[in-house]
Amino acid sequence: MPRRYTAPVVLPCDPACSVIRDGAVDVGDDGRVTYCGPATEEFSGPVTALPGILLPGxxxxxxxxxxxxxxxxxxxxxxxxxxxxxxxxxxxxxxxxxxxxxxxxxxxxxxxxxxxxxxxxxxxxxxxxxxxxxxxxxxxxxxxxxxxxxxxxxxxxxxxxxxxxxxxxxxxxxxxxxxxxxxxxxxxxxxxxxxxxxxxxxxxxxxxxxxxxxxxxxxxxxxxxxxxxxxxxxxxxxxxxxxxxxxxxxxxxxxxxxxxxxxxxxxxxxxxxxxxxxxxxxxxxxxxxxxxxxxxxxxxxxxxxxxxxxxxxxxxxxxxxxxxxxxxxxxxxxxxxxxxxxxxxLGRNDIGALEAGRWADFVHLDAEDFAFALGLAVPDEQLLANLVWAAGSRRVRDVWVAGDQVLADGESTRVDREKVRAAASESAARIRG
Structure with a gap:
């Protein structure tokens, strides 16, 4: 069913690189974004409240x-x-x-x-x-x-x-x-x-x-x-x-x-x-x-x-x-x-941003990091600078693709990471040997 995800900060990655405070991303049952904006918009389905920053994959x-x-x-x-x-x-x-x-x-x-x-x-x-x-x-x-x-x-x-x-x-x-x-x-x-x-x-x-x-x-x-x-x-x-x-x-x-x-x-x-x-x-x-x-x-x-x-x-x-x-x-x-x-x-208008009609490929970054030591309530320009220049990828916690969660708390929801690493290690050893 349609779902809503809320966060203190949502970055839709529109051309202006807007910062939405107390934002929401709504995902339809087809795995596409139906709404991205302030969470004040009414919604009747289940809501998942996340503590950090949401942005496109x-x-x-x-x-x-x-x-x-x-x-x-x-x-x-x-x-x-x-x-x-x-x-x-x-x-x-x-x-x-x-x-x-x-x-x-x-x-x-x-x-x-x-x-x-x-x-x-x-x-x-x-x-x-x-x-x-x-x-x-x-x-x-x-x-x-x-x-x-x-x-x-x-x-x-x-x-x-x-x-x-x-x-x-x-x-x-x-x-x-x-x-x-x-x-x-x-x-x-x-x-x-x-x-x-x-x-x-x-x-x-x-x-x-x-x-x-x-x-x-x-x-x-x-x-x-x-x-x-x-x-x-x-x-x-x-x-x-x-x-x-x-x-x-x-x-x-x-x-x-x-x-x-x-x-x-x-x-x-x-x-x-x-x-x-x-x-x-x-x-x-x-x-x-x-x-x-x-x-x-x-x-x-x-x-x-x-x-x-x-x-x-x-x-x-x-x-x-x-x-x-x-x-x-x-x-x-x-x-x-x-x-x-x-x-x-890539000639695609269905990914790369949180906009209605695009696939719901999005990422949740946890803000519990030295990069955000002053919190998320800083001016927009400073928030973006902290994200780009200081935080990077180390606080990625959750990832959704077409509305399906494929990473939860840093771990794949679909495959065993250790088994994947073992298979790759075996292949690499054979090639290099």
């Missing part, structure tokens, strides 16, 4: 979550050496059950940090879907389309299209799974593959996930032939449909204008970009051009965690550092990047 706009099994490997190498010398040889040993184990572990990690949705690009996407449906999280999934020895990119495109045609673009309870085409990158695929991916995705209204201009030297040939990767993607037709560009570090003014013209989303991954020394993405310029931007962790082997709250802080700090402007990105704006911004970057 965070949206991780770019991840390779099963790489929890590879965490800590080759951590001091630049991107291309890290991939070729460490990651790809290790991934060649992966079995389907390993991917499921790694995805289960990472899904629990994200839920415990208040991340309810992740956009995933990894092998054995069917196993990832099973893992996500088991933990109760939400994901946008795509098996990577790559041109490597032993891999047939044509068959990968066909397989993605076949799965969407069989199960639909979104499926599962509360439409927890969305399928996508995950073209790895312009440097890992010939232009024909990019064109055929665009042609397969467009009639299905499917999202295309792709790495774009992450490292300065990854796309020298593409830039020589087409001017830039975004220009190549435009020629291939990818910019005409739904697309999210991961990283997007090395963009020109013209590239940003192309993304803005076509409504391309960007997954900004400041932690991974810094660890791999890929560079500073032009976040303030992207936002000024009205390019939809969300935040991503990237894989847990290149970050090395799945805590999007850290990306919120890093995005704001790097934006200020790179522009030498302490007002370049406020804490409130950074929080919006991780919620409604991530949804917009």
């Amino acid at each position: 965070l949206v991780n706009a770019h991840a390779h979550t099963p790489m929890t099994l590879l965490r800590g490997m080759g951590g001091d190498l630049p991107l291309l050496r890290w991939l070729r010398e460490i990651i790809w040889p290790a991934e060649a040993k992966l079995r389907a059950e390993d991917v499921r184990a790694g995805m289960m572990l990472g899904s629990l990690e994200m839920l415990s940090r208040g991340v309810t949705t992740s956009a995933e690009m990894y092998f054995h996407a069917e196993e990832m879907a099973e893992a996500v449906l088991t933990t109760g999280a939400r994901a946008v999934l795509g098996g990577p389309i790559m041109d490597l020895p032993g891999l047939d990119w044509r068959e990968m495109i066909t397989a993605a299209a076949r799965w969407i045609d069989a199960d639909g673009l979104r499926f599962g309870p509360g439409e927890r799974i969305e399928l996508s085409f995950a073209a790895h990158s312009a440097y890992m695929l010939p232009p024909e593959a990019l064109r055929l991916t665009a042609e397969a995705a467009a009639p299905r209204n499917a999202l295309v996930q792709i790495h774009v201009a992450e490292a300065a030297d990854e796309d020298e040939r593409q830039r020589a032939d087409f001017g830039s990767v975004p220009r190549l993607l435009e020629v291939a037709g990818l910019l005409d449909g739904r697309m999210i560009a991961a990283h997007a570090v090395h963009l020109s003014d013209g590239d940003i204008a192309l993304f803005a013209k076509h409504g391309v989303g960007v997954a900004h991954c400041p932690g991974s970009n810094a660890k791999l020394a890929s560079g500073f993405a032009r976040l303030t310029d992207l936002r000024a051009a009205s390019v939809p931007v969300g935040l991503g962790t990237d894989g847990p082997a290149s970050n090395d965690d799945l805590d999007l709250w850290e990306e919120i802080q890093l995005a704001a700090m790097f934006a200020r550092l790179s522009t030498k402007d302490s007002a370049a990105l406020s804490g409130a704006d950074a929080l919006l990047l991780a919620t409604r911004g991530g949804a917009e970057a």
